[in-house]
Amino acid sequence: MNGYRTADFHCDVLWKLLDNPELSFADDETNKLDVTLPRLRHARALLQTFAIYIPERMEKTVVPILHSIDLFHRKIVAAPGMRFVRGPEDMRIARENGEIGALLSLEGADGLQGDLALLRVLFELGLRAVGLTWNNANWGADGAMEPRGGGLTGKGRSFVEECNKLGILLDVSHLSQQSFWDMADVTKRPLIASHSNTQTICSHPRNLCDDQVRAIIAMDGLIGLTYVPQFVRADGKAGVDDVLRHVEHICGLGGANHLMLGSDFDGIDNHVVGLSHPGEVYNLYDSLVKRYSDEQVKAIFAENTYRFLTTYLPN
Template sequence: MNSLSSVDFHCDVLWKLLEQGNRSFLDDQTGKLDVTFTRLRQAGASLQTFAIYIPDSMDKSMTPILQSIDLFYRKILAVPGIRFVKTAGDIERIQNSGEIGAMLSLEGADGLQGNLGMLRILFELGVRAIGLTWNQANWGADGVMEPRQGGLTGKGLAFVEECNRLGILLDVSHLSERSFWDMVNRTHKPLIASHSNAKAVCDHPRNLTDDQIRAIIAMDGRIGITFVPPFIVKGRPAQVADVIKHIEHVCELGGERHIMFGSDFDGIDTHVEGLSNPGELSNLEETLLKLYSDEQVTSFFHGNANRFLLNNLPR
């Protein structure tokens, strides 16, 4: 994919490196990584967000979070041509330099254990987006799979305010619906759903209702259309055309300027046909260009995301 640069707001390479640190992000020869530097170059990538995800098999503490950040510094940032993105200025630099930006996010804040001092430390280390929960409940909120479907706790509400103050983007992708609305009502900064699709197109708990999509659009937030097959279509293998149905639906709700992509590469066991790694993004681009203008497709791939980051990352 050479005609467009791409922004991807969610991949799980760090999780795989945390579980098996001998893998190489530069050019993985094991075939176990979807996202590698080589494939990002193939995709014409301008920015990749790397999520810190701590599986249930590991201690829900700061230790594996910090280990993941160490891996990010040693395995990702050490690659020539990668630039750490922490500020709006960094976005401007990668647009002019041809480097690939690397942004750091946290998927599930369990390990902070409600301590806002730990949040401030993560900000200093470069974390710029955080999802408060994964699928279950923690100290701050209920996730989408938590049976009681509660909302944000008092500590969760304080967390939202501190993220707003610091300049950390708040990610709603794994929140329960009540937690989502609690966050909408508390935040004074726009929210992102880094890797979620439209529930009206595919009825999955991790997808967004039309009201949620409209709320994100109304605050000038962003929705990262994701390539997770169960979030795209039910009962059969997912194809590129099925991904586009979610894009079309968000556009119908007024979200043309609020769409971005959050692949979830390396966090999924199955893939959309023809969309198994960043090197295959050209298949999505080609299909979109049959339906949308060059300007619209450019917005989906990087324009909308870059504009959001320029407006909402710290200066």
């Protein structure tokens, strides 16, 4: 890919490691992981964000979150060539040294139960991005699949304000429409959608409507193109060209400098044809370079993310 680096803002490797601690990120001989160290090297990754996701069957406390952070430190950050990203300088060093940055996020804050002290502890342990909900409702907000479509609770608003104070990035990908607009109203810092596409191209509740896309652009946020087949194309039979339709639409709304990658690898059972793991990201590159300039493709692949993180991560 002619020296291009890649940055991906969402994968669920930690969930699989939590479910099966015997799996190896550094050398997965079982082929049960999409994202592995060799595949990230093959993709010339500059950054991979690793999401903590606690499945419904586990307890809604901080305990499995802490177990996930332990796995992040022991199995991801400790792998050769990985650099733990907590601030802008870590991103700069990763680029200079040819390392792969590892950023820690939380997908669904159910286990914190609105306790801001726990949020502050997780920040000290390296948490740098958080999505308040998964698909359902919790103590802080309604998620994208919650039928009542409510917004932030009082605790949710306090949570957003505390994230702003700490410098934790706020991720809207799983929020209901009302929760999104409530969060946009409360936050003083840009929002990201780590793994969401556009409803205009594929009408799914997990995707963003055009007004949401415009709002994220206006606040200097980022939107992560995701490879979840049913978020790419309504019938789920998606190929790389279907992903490009979302790129074209967001760029048409003025979002060329606000696009990034947010694969959702390891959080999906089915894949976009030609995008089943990081080692296949060259297929997306090959399609993009036929339609966009080198500068635009570099921006989508890593440069928009690098600029954002070196600007908005806490020092």
